[in-house]
Amino acid sequence: MTTIVPPRERECERCGRTDTWDDDSGTWTVVEENGERLTGDPYCLHEWDINGAYNPLEEGA
Numbered sequence: 001m002t003t004i005v006p007p008r009e010r011e012c013e014r015c016g017r018t019d020t021w022d023d024d025s026g027t028w029t030v031v032e033e034n035g036e037r038l039t040g041d042p043y044c045l046h047e048w049d050i051n052g053a054y055n056p057l058e059e060g061a
């Protein structure tokens with residue numbers, strides 16, 4: 001039996017950027033640690049460590 005739980009957190013495998021899911025705004029929010037935002041490399045083509053098939057926005061629905 002498999003239970004699919006939408007990810008609440010994601011991390012880029014390339015630059016280390018870390019996001020958490022914000023229910024209020026419905027978007028990913030950059031994690032802050034010690035007052036510093038873990039935005040990683042702004043030019044990185046982020047490779048998130050979650051299943052790429054997951055799309056919370058369901059475009060075109």
Ligand SMILES: [Zn+2]
Binds near residue numbers: 013014015040041
């Ligand atoms: Zn990245």
